[in-house]
Amino acid sequence: MSVVKHFFKNIGPGPLIAAAFIGPGTVTVCTLAGVGFGYTLLWAMLLSILATVGLQEMAARLGIISQKGLAEIIREEFKNPVLKTLAILLILSAIVIGNAAYEAGNISGGVLGIETILGPQRTDIMTFSLNLWSVAIGAIAFLLLYLGNYKILEKVLVFLVILMSLAFLITAIITKPDLGSIIKGTFIPKLNEGNLLMVIGLIGTTVVPYNLFLHASLVKEKWQNKKDLKYARKDTFIAVILGGLVSMCIMISATSIDTGQVHNAVDLAKGLEPLFGSFAKYFLGLGLFAAGITSAITAPLAAAYVATGCLGWNTNLKSMRFRMVWGFVLIMGVLFSTLGLKSIEIIKFAQITNGILLPVIAGFLIWVMNKSSVLGSYKNSNIQNVYGCIILLISILLSLASLSKVFGFNIF
Known part of the structure; x- marks a missing residue:
């Protein structure tokens, strides 16, 4: 019992980072990948996990050693006023406005999950038709954020991440997958013109720019001592790998559906029901609800850390x-x-800014991780730099591909 207690005591912001990248968007992309390509794109998720672990470890190390958030360090380390202003404007527009656009998707995803289990609940107020589940999820997120207690927030999100993980894992087991095909799809990459955009989507939903800001800010809420770095690393590795496995479980579940009528996780739940019974529908609905509500909490939290760090305000939760x-x-x-309301133009703007932001932030992070003035002896080793540069290259290709998708031109 003491071992379990010690384990939970040293859980940090890792599950919050996993909760942030496994939102309804990730669930939908993984569903479409499984339906469209079967097990053949599991390798893309493995690549995403490796890239995310590398960048999030750097963000966590930066937060613990410097006891500052990434946005604060950007404001301090950019000496050129023009470059500093441009960097702050890009980050603020991408993270704050972008997260406001994506937040509707997070809440809507949670609503779809709960509607799968309990059915829709709407009420008419004058000319407006309000979705009561949206208001309920918003109220839960508001209450947890307003309390401003990191420990409570952490415990609730850890519980929801465990719930989400179990829901998607059980769904995947129910579908009785082919283990041989899973191993083959995970370790033998297949990339062609037909699956390129889906691979970009899978990596893009996992390697998330705002998570780097969120992680660097949250670790200093949990740990203030350099000796705690080992706990932060373990926390990061376990949580990101668990998050990646959850995404893989969604892909595996979707592989069992042989239809082109699946566009999101709710369609997947309906498709699984006649094959595997109502249990599959309920587990998937529960997983989608947990994915939606966790992202609905972490997206506003990340935006607040970014804005306050960039503008030099107090980053206190209260x-x-x-x-x-x-x-x-x-x-x-x-x-x-x-x-x-479908805020298509805002989401498109968020996609563009996030597409530009990922390689910029990854590049800046690697640059800062080599500064002795910031990290001392905890700066990057040569191996970490090589690893970081490979991730940077991937993020540049991702950025170009996502921008080409938004603007409708072909660069590949």
Whole structure:
């Protein structure tokens, strides 16, 4: 019992990072990958896990050693005022406005999950039709964020991540997958023109720019001592690998459906029901609800850390400015979700800025990780730099591909 207690005591922000990248968008992309390509793209998720572990370890190490968030360090380390202003504007627009756009998707995903289990709940107020589940999820997220207690937030999100992991794992087991094909799909890469965009989608939903800011800020809430770095690394490795396995389970579950009528996780739940019974539908619905609500909490939290760090404000969870930022993101998300508004132009803008931001932030992170003035003896080793540069190259290719997708030109 003491071993279990010690294990949970040393769980840090890792599960929050996993919760942040496994949102409804990831669930949908993984579902479509499984339906369209079977087990053949599991290798792309393995690549995503390796890249995410590398970057998140750097972000965690930076946060613990410097006791500052990534946004604060960017503001301090950019000496050229023009470059500093450009960097801050790019980061603020991508993370704050981008997360406000994506928040509607997070809440809507949670709503779809709970509607799969309990059915829809709407009420009419004058000319508006409000989705009560959207309001309920928004209220839960508001309460947890307003409390401003990191320990409570951590415990709730760890519980939801475990719930989500079990839900998707059980769903995958129910479908009785082919283990030989899983191993082959995981370790033998297949890349061609037909699956390129899907591979980009799988990597892009896992290697998330705002998670680097969130991780660097959260580790210093949990740990203040350099000796705690070993716990942060273990926490990062376990959580990101677990998150990747959850994504793989979704892909594996979707592989068992032989139909082109699956466009999201709810369609997958309906498709699984006649084959494997109502249990599959309920587990998948529960998983989607947990994925939606965890991302609905972490996206506003990340936006608040980024905005306060970039603008030099107090990053205390209970400060008024901090609450104003996450409040704006959360309210926009609830509003767009409950009224059924599709903020396509805002999401497209967020895609463009995030596409540009990923290689910029990855490059900056690797640069900072080599500065003795910031990290001393904890700076990157040569092996870590090689690993980081490979990830940077992948992020540049990802960025070009996502921009080409948004603007409709072919670069590959």
